[in-house]
Amino acid sequence: AIVGVGGSFSAGKSAFINSLFRTNMLPEDSTTTTAIPTYFMNGAEQQLLAYTKSNQAIRLTEKEMKAFTHQFDQNYHIGFAPFIKNLFIVNQTDAIKQDFRQLAFLDTPGYSKPRDAVKGKREITDYEIAQSQLRTVDYLIWLVDSSNTLTASDLDFMESLQNPCPVLLIFTKADGKSSQVLKDQMAHAQEVLQDKQIQLYGITCYSSKEYKEYVGKDVLPKFLRKAEKEAALKKDIKDEMNDILQEMKQYVEQCIGQKSKQRADLQEHVTQAVDFLSIRSLVALIEQLDLQLDELAESQKQLQQVGSLISRAIDQLNESNL
Ligand SMILES: Nc1nc2c(ncn2[C@@H]2O[C@H](COP(=O)(O)OP(=O)(O)O)[C@@H](O)[C@H]2O)c(=O)[nH]1
Numbered sequence: 001a002i003v004g005v006g007g008s009f010s011a012g013k014s015a016f017i018n019s020l021f022r023t024n025m026l027p028e029d030s031t032t033t034t035a036i037p038t039y040f041m042n043g044a045e046q047q048l049l050a051y052t053k054s055n056q057a058i059r060l061t062e063k064e065m066k067a068f069t070h071q072f073d074q075n076y077h078i079g080f081a082p083f084i085k086n087l088f089i090v091n092q093t094d095a096i097k098q099d100f101r102q103l104a105f106l107d108t109p110g111y112s113k114p115r116d117a118v119k120g121k122r123e124i125t126d127y128e129i130a131q132s133q134l135r136t137v138d139y140l141i142w143l144v145d146s147s148n149t150l151t152a153s154d155l156d157f158m159e160s161l162q163n164p165c166p167v168l169l170i171f172t173k174a175d176g177k178s179s180q181v182l183k184d185q186m187a188h189a190q191e192v193l194q195d196k197q198i199q200l201y202g203i204t205c206y207s208s209k210e211y212k213e214y215v216g217k218d219v220l221p222k223f224l225r226k227a228e229k230e231a232a233l234k235k236d237i238k239d240e241m242n243d244i245l246q247e248m249k250q251y252v253e254q255c256i257g258q259k260s261k262q263r264a265d266l267q268e269h270v271t272q273a274v275d276f277l278s279i280r281s282l283v284a285l286i287e288q289l290d291l292q293l294d295e296l297a298e299s300q301k302q303l304q305q306v307g308s309l310i311s312r313a314i315d316q317l318n319e320s321n322l
């Protein structure tokens with residue numbers, strides 16, 4: 001099952017997932033957001049895949065991924081987010097340490113208010129990216145920085161998902177806060193959530209720094225155990241990830257179909273062209289398409305390969321656990 005992790009910019013989503021997995025694979029930052037929706041799961045081997053907006057699948061080494069998500073950002077003040085649709089991270093773990101067998105976590109961009117529509121042309125905002133990705137999750141963990149409070153835009157966003165899944169609300173960065181402050185936060189949240197179209201499972205406070213829950217007692221582990229148990233009865237996480245990759249593969253296939261058709265049309269024009277100049281520009285276009293078709297074919301191979309690598313990593317982990 002997929003556990004979506006949402007919340008406003010800098011709520012502590014990446015730090016939260018890192019703390020659950022006891023890793024630092026996801027970049028934590030107070031200045032830039034995670035602009036790339038990232039699936040994070042356990043496996044016996046590390047696997048990293050980036051799926052680009054032009055439908056290329058690229059396997060990355062850890063160094064490459066870190067360079068992209070950390071240094072690239074710091075050095076050039078531009079993320080590689082504009083080019084990447086999704087990241088898939090299989091976190092290498094061993095059977096003893098492993099907690100999550102049937103759950104993949106989805107780190108989402110911190111949403112902010114949708115940017116005003118520019119006439120005619122409109123950019124897809126982080127808000128819409130987070131929204132579309134969180135619509136389909138099986139469980140939702142919603143994070144609020146305990147230095148702020150649960151806001152109307154948090155509530156609007158959650159309601160707008162129209163996802164009937166159980167929601168766990170967590171006040172993050174609880175370290176260093178007085179328990180009275182945290183209790184007040186929770187009480188306020190309980191109150192404003194009452195008549196909302198949200199399936200509230202519970203509310204708690206947590207410190208990702210200390211791996212520790214505050215005020216609430218084992219609310220988080222209970223929620224995760226419930227999710228894990230229910231997920232085991234539904235669909236295998238391996239199949240679920242393969243479904244997601246399958247969808248991407250189908251999309252790539254569609255692109256290949258379209259471009260092949262364009263190519264055939266151009267070819268047809270070449271045979272009918274009369275002057276040398278138009279033949280030359282048509283041929284140049286065909287060459288461009290050929291390059292794109294090569295890349296798409298390579299992308300299909302990568303998606304296929306990563307699909308089986310993810311499956312294998314999950315399988316091996318579960319076998320070693322029997
Ligand atoms: N003290 C403290 N700081 C935290 C905690 N979780 C996150 N932070 C800090 O809050 C900032 C934003 O965290 P990040 O996970 O990147 O937020 P995101 O934008 O929601 O993914 C970072 O500077 C983190 O170091 C926590 O539990 N305690």
Ligand SMILES: [Mg+2]
Nearest residue numbers: 013014033034
């Ligand atoms: Mg983040």
